[in-house]
Amino acid sequence: MPKDTGPEKTTGIGASPKRREDIRFLTGRGRYTDDITLHGALHVHFLRSDVAHGRINGIDTKAAEAMPGVHRIFTGADFEGVGGIPCGWQITDRHGEVMQEPAHPVLAQGKVRHVGDPICAVVADTLAQARDAAEAIVLDIEELPAVIDMKQAVQDGATKVHDDLTSNLCYDWGFVEENRDAVDEAIRNADHVTTLELVNNRLIANPMEPRVAVGDYNPATDESTLYTTSQNPHVIRLLMGAFVLGIPEHKLRVVAPDVGGGFGTKIFHYAEEAFCTFAARQLKMPVKWCSTRSEAFMSDAHGRDHVTKIELAVSKDGEFQALRTETYANMGAYLSTFAPSVPTWLHGTLMAGNYRTPLIYVNVKAVFTNTVPVDAYRGAGRPEATFQLERVIDKAARELGMDPIALRRKNFITEFPYATPVAVEYDTGDYNATMDKLEEIADLSGFEARLAESKKRGKLRGLGVNCYIEACGIAPSNLVGQLGARAGLYESATVRVNATGGIVVMTGSHSHGQGHETSFPQVIADMIGIDESMVEIVHGDTANTPMGMGTYGSRSIAVGGSAMVRAAEKIINKAKKIAAHLMEASEQDIELKDGKFSVAGTDKSVAWGDVTLAAYVPHNYPLEDIEPGLEETSFYDPNNFTYPSGAYACEVELDPDTGRVTIERFAAADDFGNIINPMIVSGQVHGGIAQGVGQALMEACVYDENGQLLTGSYMDYAMPRADDLPFFSVDHSCQTPCTHNPLGVKGCGEAGAIGSPPAVVNAVCDALQRAGHNITHIDMPLTPSRVWTAMQQSGGQ
Amino acid sequence: MQLNDHRDIAADRATVWAALFDPAILCRCVPGCQEMTGSAEEGFEAVVTQKVGPVKATFRGQVSLSDIEAPESCTISGEGKGGAAGFAKGGAKVRLSEIDGGAGTRLEYEVEAKVGGKLAQLGSRLIDGFAKKMADQFFANFQDVVEGGQDGAGEGTGENAGGEKDEPAAAGS
Numbered sequence: 029m030p031k032d033t034g035p036e037k038t039t040g041i042g043a044s045p046k047r048r049e050d051i052r053f054l055t056g057r058g059r060y061t062d063d064i065t066l067h068g069a070l071h072v073h074f075l076r077s078d079v080a081h082g083r084i085n086g087i088d089t090k091a092a093e094a095m096p097g098v099h100r101i102f103t104g105a106d107f108e109g110v111g112g113i114p115c116g117w118q119i120t121d122r123h124g125e126v127m128q129e130p131a132h133p134v135l136a137q138g139k140v141r142h143v144g145d146p147i148c149a150v151v152a153d154t155l156a157q158a159r160d161a162a163e164a165i166v167l168d169i170e171e172l173p174a175v176i177d178m179k180q181a182v183q184d185g186a187t188k189v190h191d192d193l194t195s196n197l198c199y200d201w202g203f204v205e206e207n208r209d210a211v212d213e214a215i216r217n218a219d220h221v222t223t224l225e226l227v228n229n230r231l232i233a234n235p236m237e238p239r240v241a242v243g244d245y246n247p248a249t250d251e252s253t254l255y256t257t258s259q260n261p262h263v264i265r266l267l268m269g270a271f272v273l274g275i276p277e278h279k280l281r282v283v284a285p286d287v288g289g290g291f292g293t294k295i296f297h298y299a300e301e302a303f304c305t306f307a308a309r310q311l312k313m314p315v316k317w318c319s320t321r322s323e324a325f326m327s328d329a330h331g332r333d334h335v336t337k338i339e340l341a342v343s344k345d346g347e348f349q350a351l352r353t354e355t356y357a358n359m360g361a362y363l364s365t366f367a368p369s370v371p372t373w374l375h376g377t378l379m380a381g382n383y384r385t386p387l388i389y390v391n392v393k394a395v396f397t398n399t400v401p402v403d404a405y406r407g408a409g410r411p412e413a414t415f416q417l418e419r420v421i422d423k424a425a426r427e428l429g430m431d432p433i434a435l436r437r438k439n440f441i442t443e444f445p446y447a448t449p450v451a452v453e454y455d456t457g458d459y460n461a462t463m464d465k466l467e468e469i470a471d472l473s474g475f476e477a478r479l480a481e482s483k484k485r486g487k488l489r490g491l492g493v494n495c496y497i498e499a500c501g502i503a504p505s506n507l508v509g510q511l512g513a514r515a516g517l518y519e520s521a522t523v524r525v526n527a528t529g530g531i532v533v534m535t536g537s538h539s540h541g542q543g544h545e546t547s548f549p550q551v552i553a554d555m556i557g558i559d560e561s562m563v564e565i566v567h568g569d570t571a572n573t574p575m576g577m578g579t580y581g582s583r584s585i586a587v588g589g590s591a592m593v594r595a596a597e598k599i600i601n602k603a604k605k606i607a608a609h610l611m612e613a614s615e616q617d618i619e620l621k622d623g624k625f626s627v628a629g630t631d632k633s634v635a636w637g638d639v640t641l642a643a644y645v646p647h648n649y650p651l652e653d654i655e656p657g658l659e660e661t662s663f664y665d666p667n668n669f670t671y672p673s674g675a676y677a678c679e680v681e682l683d684p685d686t687g688r689v690t691i692e693r694f695a696a697a698d699d700f701g702n703i704i705n706p707m708i709v710s711g712q713v714h715g716g717i718a719q720g721v722g723q724a725l726m727e728a729c730v731y732d733e734n735g736q737l738l739t740g741s742y743m744d745y746a747m748p749r750a751d752d753l754p755f756f757s758v759d760h761s762c763q764t765p766c767t768h769n770p771l772g773v774k775g776c777g778e779a780g781a782i783g784s785p786p787a788v789v790n791a792v793c794d795a796l797q798r799a800g801h802n803i804t805h806i807d808m809p810l811t812p813s814r815v816w817t818a819m820q821q822s823g824g825q
Numbered sequence: 826m827q828l829n830d831h832r833d834i835a836a837d838r839a840t841v842w843a844a845l846f847d848p849a850i851l852c853r854c855v856p857g858c859q860e861m862t863g864s865a866e867e868g869f870e871a872v873v874t875q876k877v878g879p880v881k882a883t884f885r886g887q888v889s890l891s892d893i894e895a896p897e898s899c900t901i902s903g904e905g906k907g908g909a910a911g912f913a914k915g916g917a918k919v920r921l922s923e924i925d926g927g928a929g930t931r932l933e934y935e936v937e938a939k940v941g942g943k944l945a946q947l948g949s950r951l952i953d954g955f956a957k958k959m960a961d962q963f964f965a966n967f968q969d970v971v972e973g974g975q976d977g978a979g980e981g982t983g984e985n986a987g988g989e990k991d992e993p994a995a996a997g998s
Contacts (some may be wrong), residue, residue: 744950
């Protein structure tokens with residue numbers, strides 16, 4: 029079994045201590061939102077639309093209100109004058125116009141626009157009573173034709189999802205618009221153009237824990253509290269407080285306790301959160317909602333759903349000359365929090381990939397349809413960019429008769445920093461190094477032997493290789509502000525040192541599976557030279573953490589970790605002053621090592637605990653120079669994204685009789701810069717690959733032509749399971765540290781999901797082509813039925 | 826989904842035609858029908874209990890007859906709302922022609938069905954088979970009732986309830 033590589037270290041940065049949070053997760057001691065039961069809490073059941081598009085002609089709640097236990101039934105009318113769910117990113121289109129932005133009421137007003145759109149909320153003593161009462165509500169909804177297909181949605185005369193918008197086109201974005209003519213020209217005059225049309229399949233995130241919201245209100249203090257399954261409680265507090273309910277931040281606390289997986293879909297501010305907070309204020313009682321799995325399928329923001337045409341112009345000898353893409357991106361029925369940014373700034377800016385393509389033009393048409401809103405899902409825009417680029421390169425290699433790896437190597441960016449034609453500057457990377465490492469760990473030289481062995485058993489075998497680059501550590505604020513973000517993207521940390529030396533770090537990052545409670549203390553322990561057990565991480569509560577932007581975009585260690593380092597540096601500087609005073613030495617001569625302050629060149633020293641105690645019991649203390657106490661806060665706003673990169677290889681076996689694909693080997697060579705905890709990094713890569721393989725082979729969200737969600741349960745939506753996956757061979761020893769953050773880290777949370785889908789599809793196409801099938805592409809998911817059908821249609825053998 | 830089929834009924838066309846417009850007969854023929862009231866002109870109100878896959882629900886809805894070309898053809902349409910289970914809509918175009926020199930009647934039907942809400946979410950893959958079974962059963966019951974007078978179909982919710990035994994509904998997943 030291939031093993032992860034990593035330096036052998038037992039403590040601090042680079043060590044792999046077991047995850048301390050797993051003790052509570054694995055023994056049932058986690059405290060999730062649904063575990064929060066407030067005295068007297070009422071339960072809410074949302075009555076949701078079962079048609080994709082309809083006009084609400086009447087809602088009769090009279091009989092339902094008389095049902096046992098019902099406190100109140102809310103409808104859209106109760107939210108007149110209350111703000112709608114805001115969108116956090118505004119895109120300016122290729123003509124300089126801002127995107128079309130529809131209203132998004134908490135409960136439907138006038139029309140319903142997707143199956144699952146909430147119409148009424150029944151609040152009752154028990155959930156069963158709320159559900160029973162919802163059955164008694166009489167809805168008069170006139171079903172209207174629904175628009176589901178994106179290309180049909182933007183045709184003239186198409187049914188409009190929003191009557192007050194001019195069309196279903198949210199925006200028509202061009203990037204970089206000034207390059208358009210030059211790109212067109214280069215493609216016209218190219219030696220060779222490889223064209224590929226593909227679909228990036230719509231996905232449903234399916235975190236293990238469904239969404240939950242508990243609203244609480246104290247009329248005596250006028251304070252509201254929302255407990256919610258969020259990746260970013262401060263963002264929810266800001267959006268909900270300022271834009272929806274008009275509650276100032278000092279009267280609104282948002283708590284996201286243990287959260288059982290997010291994958292992007294728990295970034296966004298949802299109507300149910302606003303509802304529970306609002307209803308608790310109205311009823312002056314706690315109000316709780318816990319999503320059923322069925323509701324999750326039709327109310328959690330979905331992911332991906334791009335339809336793309338990509339063209340790559342290549343010279344005779346294999347140099348990339350120009351790249352042009354046209355993408356239709358589904359927004360669903362409303363704009364979710366970060367939806368507009370995903371197909372644009374998180375996608376267009378990545379189209380250079382790892383390659384020196386001098387001319388790039390990306391066109392994205394974002395489209396409203398009568399489907400659940402679509403937003404960021406692990407990788408968010410970058411998997412879509414990587415998939416199309418790495419697929420078209422593979423196709424080009426075959427058309428040119430070149431080895432796919434050699435074609436990639438020929439075009440690799442090798443000098444850094446490198447400014448791409450799509451507005452980002454890669455600070456570091458070594459793409460040949462990760463490809464070399466991949467060839468080694470994937471044992472590519474042994475492929476032919478394994479191919480022969482598969483053949484002997486009557487199976488086809490294929491090898492798919494690809495690279496990826498991502499921009500993560502999402503920030504910097506001034507840049508994202510120019511790009512349309514309506515928020516800053518810094519991160520924060522408060523480091524509180526207690527009198528006896530123990531440390532609490534209050535971070536604005538949020539951990540929902542990433543293991544921050546283990547990895548963040550490793551950094552502090554390393555800086556001070558104390559044991560990790562002396563450091564505790566607090567996160568997820570706006571009442572006791574500094575304003576933070578939360579966890580997504582592989583940003584926690586790169587941005588949140590950097591804020592923590594900056595705060596710890598302030599602590600160390602102050603502690604050195606205290607130590608200098610205690611030892612009657614000059615501050616410049618103080619050294620901190622192994623938890624001990626010493627005076628350089630002498631044997632004088634004081635322990636960490638002596639200094640921390642002095643800070644809180646300042647009897648012998650330079651009170652005229654520094655304040656007592658040892659607590660510092662930093663806000664860190666980096667000056668660039670980070671650019672992790674890597675090379676992935678997938679080997680598949682394909683049963684020619686059934687079209688069934690099995691993943692036989694999977695190798696990932698990643699460059700994440702410096703690594704804090706190699707075990708956690710490997711785990712992140714493993715999970716990412718599993719999700720990428722899921723997208724490539726089995727997951728697909730399907731609507732019928734009327735907008736009914738056909739994949740609304742695990743009977744029809746296939747998630748990858750352990751036995752669908754091989755043991756992964758994961759390596760992150762290629763390290764080109766990030767140049768602009770203090771830890772030299774790049775982030776690793778999304779890489780696996782970005783790098784793996786093209787590897788799988790490249791491998792399947794390779795297997796089929798080796799068997800003589802003229803198949804250049806099959807759209808994901810590569811189910812047995814799709815593969816078998818393609819084989820029958822292609823002839824071949 | 827759509828499906829076509831036919832049945833040969835041992836009754837003359839006028840008898841078959843009249844039966845199509847008799848709520849008492851329809852109630853006994855619609856699988857799972859608890860109650861049917863109304864008239865051909867005004868439309869019928871029906872209460873039907875059915876189970877599709879894991880979803881069991883009582884649908885309240887309207888059944889209407891349109892495109893009436895006595896005694897040859899008409900369209901029977903139904904739309905039922907099943908509360909939390911969602912909705913079901915269906916219709917059958919029925920055509921009657923004389924066979925066996927007028928002693929018998931050939932009943933041809935084209936059925937269309939559409940579901941929404943939880944039924945679509947949880948039961949979509951079962952709907953085609955379910956709708957075919959429902960249609961076959963309806964017309965089989967209808968044939969029995971028309972040919973055999975009274976005893977063809979069982980109680981509304983018994984053997985003509987689609988063959989599903991009552992089980993705890995799983996609609997609350």
